[in-house]
Amino acid sequence: METVIQNTITNHKIMLDQHCKAIVGNQEMLARMIHEFVREARHLSVNEIMEIIKDEHRFKWLNNENMIPSYGTVKFDMFCCVDLPQLNGTNKQIYLNIEIQNNIHPGYSLVTRGIAYVLRILTTQWGVEYDDKNYDRMKKVYSLWIMPQATKRKDGDVDVYKVKKERGRMEKKKTKKIMTRKNLL
Structure with a gap:
């Protein structure tokens, strides 16, 4: 009986995953997500973004398998360039x-995994988008994580993590050294 229950749970998760990918892969849903979460697209309407998605020169689904020699392969659910x-x-x-x-x-931090995914995408841009002579050609990466089984309390929540510069000042400690005859000997 336990095997039947485990198989049912596993099949349910696979089916849920496939349905979520189909929904997110829908042009209108994808356009709405891009409009809402990609800062560089906020000035565009959802219809304008849908037109971009339909244009194979401006929107490309990329190979979702990311392999780095000696580090292994990661398979992204959905990966594209816009x-x-x-x-x-x-x-x-x-x-x-x-x-x-x-x-x-x-069993591990999803935030850490998300950061690792972004870093893998940035790293694999090496030699394609940028190199050691021009890091400024590196393209920005957005990683959106959808959690269909989040708790009711977190339903609709959006957490944003970003690299952000903060400026501070180091305070120099002033130490006075008293010179005495004893210190000099």
């Missing part, structure tokens, strides 16, 4: 990773 027109007439290309996470307590 070329977004900006108000100043330029285009801004971003990488977007979307993960459906059914287990909200996998």
Whole structure:
């Protein structure tokens, strides 16, 4: 009986994962997520973003298997690159990773895993987008994690993590050394 229950739970999670991917992969849903969470797209309407998604020159689904020799392979749920027109007439290309996470307590920090995924995407841009002569060509990465089985208390919550510069000042400690005949000997 335990095997039947375990198989049912496993099949339920697989089915939930597949349904979530189908919903998120829908052009309108994807356009709404990009509009809401990608800063470089907020000035665009959902319909404009949908048109970008339909254009294979401005929107590309990328290989979702990320392999780094000696470090292993990670399989992203959904991974794409979007070329977004900006108000100043330029285009801004971003990488977007979307993960459906059914287990909200996998035994490790999901935040740490999310950061690791972003770093992998940045690292694999080496030699494609940037190199040691021009780090400024590195493209921004967004990683959205959807948790369909989050608790009711967290339903609808959005947590945002970002790299942010903070400036502070180091205080120099002033120490006075009293010179005495004893210290000099």
